[in-house]
Amino acid sequence: MKQNCWIYRSSKKDEMYLYLTREDDFEAVPELLMRRFGTPTLVMELELHEQRPLARADVARVMAQLAEEGYYLQMPPQLKPDIYHGNEA
Numbered sequence: 750m751k752q753n754c755w756i757y758r759s760s761k762k763d764e765m766y767l768y769l770t771r772e773d774d775f776e777a778v779p780e781l782l783m784r785r786f787g788t789p790t791l792v793m794e795l796e797l798h799e800q801r802p803l804a805r806a807d808v809a810r811v812m813a814q815l816a817e818e819g820y821y822l823q824m825p826p827q828l829k830p831d832i833y834h835g836n837e838a
Contacts, residue, residue: 751798752812761787764825770815777819
């Protein structure tokens with residue numbers, strides 16, 4: 750199964766993206782989420798299918814949520830820097 754989606758970048762949070770089933774159709778997205786997301790900027794249109802890997806999300810999960818909810822929110826990665834504190838064992 751193939752599914753078109755439109756991907757928008759958040760104006761308020763780096764590396765946060767919103768996937769929609771229809772271009773510029775934010776009706777399914779909760780109002781509170783839209784306020785926290787800020788002004789969406791269209792990044793790309795993409796055709797999803799099971800064989801197309803996504804960099805930071807499971808494509809099957811994205812497609813399922815798009816079908817169920819009408820949108821998918823990709824959160825920024827959680828970076829865990831490896832910091833040396835100077836403590837010797």
